[in-house]
Amino acid sequence: MTTRALPDDGDEATLVNAGVETRPLFDWLFGVAVAAMVAAYVRAVFFTPIEALQGAAQKIYYVHVSAALSAYLALGVVALMSIVYLWLRDERADRLAESAGEVALVFLTAVLTTGPLWGKPIWGTWWTWDARLTLTLFLWFLTAGYLVLRGAVDEPAMRARYSAVIGILAALLIPFIHLSVYLFNTLHPKPILLKPDRPSMPNEMVVTFAGFFVACALLCIALIRARYRYGLARDAVRAMDAASAEDE
Amino acid sequence: MRPSLLSTTWVIARKDLAIEFRTRTAFLAVLVFAVLGIATFYFAWDATAVAAIDLAPGVLWVIFTFSGLLSLQRSFGVELADRAMDGLLLAPIDREAIFLGKALANLLFVAGILIVTVPSVALLYNLPLGRTLPILFAIALIAAVGLVAVGTLFSAMAANTRLAELLLPMLSLPFFVPIVYGAAQTTSMLLAGRPVAEAWPFMKILIAFDLVFLTACTLTFPYILEE
């Protein structure tokens, strides 16, 4: 019985003929995102005034908060796709959730590393167990748990269902986390931008921050999309392997 | 004639408690852990450096969390042996009833542990018993509802995976944080004699958590059981 394995001739045409969607050589979205990040960095470092009280270290704020918000964006995708999956049972939703989850972990790691880098010059300590930092740490564990769970379930449909349930529950948890910050008097600066009233930074800094956030979000989306395409190719190859194994 | 949600819940809870009572090993194991844990904290305590009233809430809630986790670990193990769970799935009962029944059994299990641990902490740290015991029990019970709701769901999930012992704590602990936080803040405020109005916001977190997650976990549980 002949097997339908792909000839390993390194030829992309073979993959295309077999129906596997291949990635274009240049990912334009990713390129734009990287360019935007570079521009944002340049503006933040060279063209934005230094804050009086905190000094140059305050500029980490742009990265730190942008990364945090982008991480929340990615986690939002996870939550939304989790609901969509349970509702429609479309594997694309599950694949998108998986991609967004991995990217979220990367951005959360960035938040947790820039936090101490900012904290040391400002607070004199690398880490404090104040509410928001602690809870971001737990968010990191939550996302890591999501990915470990995915790794621990072999059957695709079960994996998608379990991940979707965790995704939804994690989304419900986040408001409780955010709520706790307001009740706990901490070292962590009170939210500057996400307060109910007007932001208390001078306009120049707000513009820099806005630009940084947009660049960061673009990067986040570009990464999710690239990861999704990888997932698509990987699943297509798996399906072909399973089908050809059955024919034997 | 199909049994109602409530009666099915109770039938399943009773079954779990009967199994637990028959073997008793799990309950005693968790109890021993809790008591030893409290004792260890006590011996590690420098009474001249930290006041009892500052340390006691922390000890209580840490022990609460970890004995809660231990209790939850055994929750679905009993269903996996001989595929007993299939017996429940074949029956014409709501999947939600299976969740509520097991959660109820877990809650009573945890309550049993609390009956020993809360007074132990109060005694060891010389907390004024008459005033504090009812408060501590009440907060502990409310916190336990949230703990058990989330933990029962995750226990079901983890039991079906390869990394069960890792996944249950790893998934649950982030969810336990608001519970422990709310409970610990409330406890230390009330023990320090602060007015209830000050502690109320933290209690609100606890109660809101319970309501949200009891509902969410009950509604998502059928997706875990589905094959």
Next chain:
Amino acid sequence: MTHVLEADGLTRTFGGRRAVQSVTLELDAGECLALFGPNGAGKTTLLRLLAGLLKPTAGVARINGQLLRGDAAARAQVGFISHQSMLYGPLTVRENVELAARLYGVRGAAAAATDVLGEMRVLDRAESPVRSLSRGLQQRVSIARAMVHRPRVLLLDEPYTGLDALGAATLTEMLARLRGDGATLVLVTHNIAEGLEVATQAAVMHRGRVVRRERREELDANRYADAYRELVGGAT
């Protein structure tokens, strides 16, 4: 015409693997389908689909016209016996069977349990914990558990495994009686002779498909074993 038990293009895949492919069959009251096939053919998966334990990837399973999956009332008419006992070891025989009775909404759960335990000849061990029983006795309790709500459809996955001669005889006698009363049975077994004894239909599964199905009177029992071996090649 509404059949008692019906499968229509029933398919189930796990990951990429097609465990059951487009299985179609119908059974009416008083019929028994004997299902043969090598290991891994998909017999257990098919039975679990018919019991409503698995969700089909495609196709439907119906009992008396009602969809099995997602319909609790349909599940109430099914009894399922597998080679795993589905019993709780620490609980007694009686407690296990009464639990099943309560979950199925049987009125007078205690009396129903006593009846069915008597029929399966395990009443004398009713107060013993299940884990103290031998495998064979556990199997009898398992059967009693599946029968306590008097299902109209009974699905049996290799029920003769572990039964001694008396247990096997009791089971065969019970199956024949049930068939006579109008119940519908699906019996998966490795023992062709035992299977053909109670069957009104016989089928062979291989690699997820039903490759042969016929009525009992159409086949020659003596030749069937040989025909079966030929059909499944060298597979065991």
